[in-house]
Amino acid sequence: MTTSRRAEHLVLTGVLTAEQAAQTVAGILAEQRDDGAIPWFRGHHLDPWDHTEAAMALDAAGEHEAAARAYAWLAEHQNADGSWYAAYHDGDADQVTDRGRETNFSAYAAVGVWHHYLSTGDEAFLDRMWPVVYAAVEFVLGLQQPGGQIGWKREPDGTAVEDALLTGSSSVHHALRCALAIAEEREEPQPDWELALGALAHAVRHHPERFLDKDRYSMDWYYPVLGGAVTGEAAKERIASRWDEFVVPGLGVRCVLPNPWVTGGESCELALALWAAGESDRALEILQSVRHLRADDGMYWTGYVFEGERAMWPEERTTWTAGSLLLAVAALGGDEATVAVFGGERLPSGLVRPGECCGAL
Numbered sequence: 075m076t077t078s079r080r081a082e083h084l085v086l087t088g089v090l091t092a093e094q095a096a097q098t099v100a101g102i103l104a105e106q107r108d109d110g111a112i113p114w115f116r117g118h119h120l121d122p123w124d125h126t127e128a129a130m131a132l133d134a135a136g137e138h139e140a141a142a143r144a145y146a147w148l149a150e151h152q153n154a155d156g157s158w159y160a161a162y163h164d165g166d167a168d169q170v171t172d173r174g175r176e177t178n179f180s181a182y183a184a185v186g187v188w189h190h191y192l193s194t195g196d197e198a199f200l201d202r203m204w205p206v207v208y209a210a211v212e213f214v215l216g217l218q219q220p221g222g223q224i225g226w227k228r229e230p231d232g233t234a235v236e237d238a239l240l241t242g243s244s245s246v247h248h249a250l251r252c253a254l255a256i257a258e259e260r261e262e263p264q265p266d267w268e269l270a271l272g273a274l275a276h277a278v279r280h281h282p283e284r285f286l287d288k289d290r291y292s293m294d295w296y297y298p299v300l301g302g303a304v305t306g307e308a309a310k311e312r313i314a315s316r317w318d319e320f321v322v323p324g325l326g327v328r329c330v331l332p333n334p335w336v337t338g339g340e341s342c343e344l345a346l347a348l349w350a351a352g353e354s355d356r357a358l359e360i361l362q363s364v365r366h367l368r369a370d371d372g373m374y375w376t377g378y379v380f381e382g383e384r385a386m387w388p389e390e391r392t393t394w395t396a397g398s399l400l401l402a403v404a405a406l407g408g409d410e411a412t413v414a415v416f417g418g419e420r421l422p423s424g425l426v427r428p429g430e431c432c433g434a435l
Contacts, residue, residue: 097372110143124394131397134404156209173230178242181249192411222273244301271424334381342398
């Protein structure tokens with residue numbers, strides 16, 4: 075089946091036609107290396123989180139063989155402690171450009187693996203990747219703090235950084251739910267993971283003081299919703315509370331206040347969070363607002379400065395920006411695997427320790 079036929083379901087009014095979707099998918103495929111690595115763009119670096127995001131977009135588009143090669147790259151380049159390095163030059167494992175090992179980056183493999191399995195039903199793939207996911211989760215939980223939050227990385231010398239990021243911990247929350255779903259599918263219960271997930275969810279929901287103050291960044295605003303820790307009316311209230319600060323009508327979502335800079339990745343992630351919170355109409359509006367970031371080759375500019383010189387900045391079109399848009403479109407379009415992974419209705423929710431419901435931990 076051609077890329078055009080595979081991408082026919084990635085059609086959304088005012089966002090993508092079938093032809094445009096196929097062009098975007100082809101753009102990501104063109105950046106993928108022969109060894110399966112998906113860098114930001116050729117000649118730039120790869121990080122494990124964005125590599126996985128792009129692989130998930132390929133699965134959503136029906137490009138399962140290419141996605142499987144991306145996960146094989148992860149398996150081949152995992153460190154002995156279960157982590158990955160923060161950055162590799164253009165996917166070349168011999169050219170590590172950042173030897174920090176970030177918990178968020180390492181955890182996200184579980185989200186991609188679960189998404190690929192739901193997309194393909196490939197049990198052999200799940201068997202191969204289970205040791206990878208298990209080791210990654212154990213690495214991540216090795217940095218969980220007494221308050222439930224996740225320390226954000228280990229330094230190159232192995233020193234644990236105990237400071238936690240709300241965005242990173244919210245993403246880890248999502249990853250732990252997917253890892254537990256994999257464990258359930260394999261009938262290999264992980265009660266310690268369930269307790270860790272419950273403690274993490276409690277911290278994200280109720281204890282902002284346990285995280286570094288990054289509330290100028292839009293990701294700290296919407297990621298507790300996108301990561302599934304904050305749901306229902308609480309999710310809607312959280313989004314409404316800072317909407318006017320971060321959303322620029324007709325252009326997208328600011329990355330950081332007060333900078334006059336909207337970014338495609340944050341905009342598409344907000345759209346996913348809105349969809350997960352039951353706000354599909356607003357999610358569609360956000361996706362329609364970033365059409366101006368689409369380049370002639372079907373990829374998407376990272377961001378746009380809307381004051382002063384009014385220009386695309388930086389001058390790069392990244393696989394992860396395109397990937398985030400395709401995943402948001404897939405969710406709104408009802409793609410079963412993407413809905414299951416980001417909707418989260420069937421994902422495990424973890425175990426709550428006594429007292430957590432009342433704010434004690």
